[in-house]
Amino acid sequence: MNRFTIQLDEIKAAFAAEPNPTIEVRLDRIARIEKMIEVNEDKICKALEADFGVRHPVETRLAECQMIYQACKHTRKHLKEWMKPEQRDVPFHMGDSQAWVESQPLGVVGILSPWNYPVQLALIPAIAAFAAGNRVWLKPSERSSRTSGFIANLIQEYFHPTEFCVTTGGPDVAEQFAALPFDHLFFTGSGNIGKKVMRAAAENLTPVTLELGGTTPVIIDSSAKLKDAAASIIYGKLLNGGQTCIAPDYVLLEPNIQETIIQELQAAAQTQFSKPEEFTGPIDERQLEYWQHLISDAVDRGAKVIPLLNNPGAGARPFEPIVLTNVSPEARVLHEEIFGPILPIVTIADTAAAIEYVNNKPNPLALYWFGKDKQNLKRVLSETRSGGVTVNDTLLHITIEDLPFGGVGASGMGSYHGKAGFDTFSHQKSILEVRGFFGLNLFKGTKTARPPYGKMTEWLLHYLK
DSSP, X not given: OOHHHHHHHHHHHHHHHSSSOOHHHHHHHHHHHHHHHHHTHHHHHHHHHHHHSOOOHHHHIIIIIHHHHHHHHHHHHHHHHHHSOEEEOOOGGGTTXXXXXXXXXXXXXXXXXXXXXXXXXXXXHHHHHHHTXXXXXXXXXXXXXXXXXXXXXXXXXXXXXXXXXXXXOOHHHHHHHHTSOOSEEEEEXXXXXXXXXXXXXXXXXXXXXXXXXXXXXXXXOTTSOHHHHHHHHHHHHHGGGGOOTTSXXXXXXXXXXXXXXXXXXXXXXXXXXXXXXXXXXXXXXXXHHHHHHHHHHHHHTTOEEEESOSSXXXXXXXXXXXXXXXXXXXXXXXXXXXXXXXXXXXXXXXXXXXXXXXHTSOOOSEEEEEOSOHHXXXXXXHHOOOSEEEESSSSGGGGOXXXXXXXXXXXXXXXXXXXXXXXXXXXXXXXXXXXXXXXXXXXXXXGGGSSSOOHHHHHHHHHHX
């Protein structure tokens, strides 16, 4: 028995001693997360800046801290309602029987969080798990080592280890972690690692939620206002240096608007991200090399590189954001999650061609559409599959706590945020209390269906038919 198994047994024993925490206990745990972030905002910003080389504190506050505050606020407002049993209809022949569903905690939830938003994507699933009444064990990413270490220390300060436990380490630790018999395992990261997590969890029949990625399309309709579309695309693409699972990965548009949209993209990038201190750097050398390989591969296949900024950072930026045109269909940049400031543009004939292009790829985690033509929008929404959609902007659907966030197919399984997160980490227990008519034993439950079969059973069959 290794140390992880012993640790999990201790957390499970603590859960068994309090298998259905009160709303007060749940809200207290969530309040401690909120307080932990609020008190340490400045230090968190500095830790993230140390990990990324460059990451502006305002960006961290918006993309990490504010998302956590929002999740806490929404949960606090709605948790009492979520915890209430839900009455369900009972057929007439069941008399005065009552049926309802109760949301029951699962037990111990394991969370494997990524490096790109190492605070938000570690703690928002934990908030949902606590709301549902569970204990939590977190394994943060080793690639954001400073932030992961700092968050681990904070959690140890604010929580007992049988309440909220943290284990840091590399891929070998993650492998052991995923193989533990959790009551639910939540993973955010790449599809390749997601497959390994799912295989490890299958050994224990551990249910999993996989928040993956894929290649996120942007469809610019001919009816779109190009200046507004470009400004939104640039923000979605270059926030966090493009290291966002729902960042735009490629743009689909008709050939006649390509030149204009490139000009608008350059203008928007210059307006929003010309200051080197406001453009987040790559998490590490590995990520930087990956971007360079993607560009080299695309250029070798005939792609044209167009800079988005006209004032290169003179060494202040390790990588300059670019647009790629004339991209070969075989280029890696069109088939892999870019996770960086590279934006390929692909020309298509019309809406039907855009839909076909998207549908010939694995289902993305997000899709963005720009335009005013409601019929074209309706077609895109009904004929494509994606985890979520924002219309006439980017990223924002993830900020609505009442919308489930999750993928479909290759972009993941399961969802969280708001009530969806509460449901993900709960067991929906079905309960039936059998009663006869008017509180009597008359026609109660299975009585009329029991042998020896006679006229009453025949009547029941006729009635049910």
